[in-house]
Amino acid sequence: EPEVTQTPSHQVTQMGQEVILRCVPISNHLYFYWYRQILGQKVEFLVSFYNNEISEKSEIFDDQFSVERPDGSNFTLKIRSTKLEDSAMYFCASRSASEQYFGPGTRLTVT
Amino acid sequence: EDQVTQSPEALRLQEGESSSLNCSYTVSGLRGLFWYRQDPGKGPEFLFTLYSAGEEKEKERLKATLTKKESFLHITAPKPEDSATYLCAVLTGGGNKLTFGTGTQLKVEL
Numbered sequence: 555e556p557e558v559t560q561t562p563s564h565q566v567t568q569m570g571q572e573v574i575l576r577c578v579p580i581s582n583h584l585y586f587y588w589y590r591q592i593l594g595q596k597v598e599f600l601v602s603f604y605n606n607e608i609s610e611k612s613e614i615f616d617d618q619f620s621v622e623r624p625d626g627s628n629f630t631l632k633i634r635s636t637k638l639e640d641s642a643m644y645f646c647a648s649r650s651a652s653e654q655y656f657g658p659g660t661r662l663t664v665t
Numbered sequence: 666e667d668q669v670t671q672s673p674e675a676l677r678l679q680e681g682e683s684s685s686l687n688c689s690y691t692v693s694g695l696r697g698l699f700w701y702r703q704d705p706g707k708g709p710e711f712l713f714t715l716y717s718a719g720e721e722k723e724k725e726r727l728k729a730t731l732t733k734k735e736s737f738l739h740i741t742a743p744k745p746e747d748s749a750t751y752l753c754a755v756l757t758g759g760g761n762k763l764t765f766g767t768g769t770q771l772k773v774e775l
Binding site (some may be wrong): 558585587588595596598599602604609610612643645647648652653654655656657659661 | 698699701706707708709710711714752754756759761762763764765766767768
């Protein structure tokens, strides 16, 4: 069964550093997403990506964040100048016409 | 603003004791309602997508139903392995994002 994969599974970084979270969506899907989940809170939408451009973004997704699809398979989320409050699980997702699948997540810890 | 409310927040069942989880929503233009299962420290696992009032879908011990204002996830004769948090989410508007509820944490005991 096809699945969304994410690396790394856990990333620890110091405040102010930049991190890149990586995802490989399901190969025949066209819509890609990043969500995050702060411990004990609900899953929150960050950004959607279609046809090599951002199609929608939330208020959370400010200039600190960027996404890229550098090749035909990878989808990345870059977080610049990380803050303590960026600590969360970050999930990548991809969608077919009717089903949206999530990856296992990257746990980001900012110290 | 789209809103999704799930109840109860937590539910404890005995093995074999059937029950239902509720997801009520207030949205502008529902394009789909999604149910997910989430285990601790893991990503949401896709269960169902429902599109229109009256629609039902089943998978093993789970059945999801949809009305114009809410969805139910019925769990029949649950087993301990059904213990997880069940998330409801709505796809609206341009269809580019899911708005999630806070989930129902289900624990099934022997």
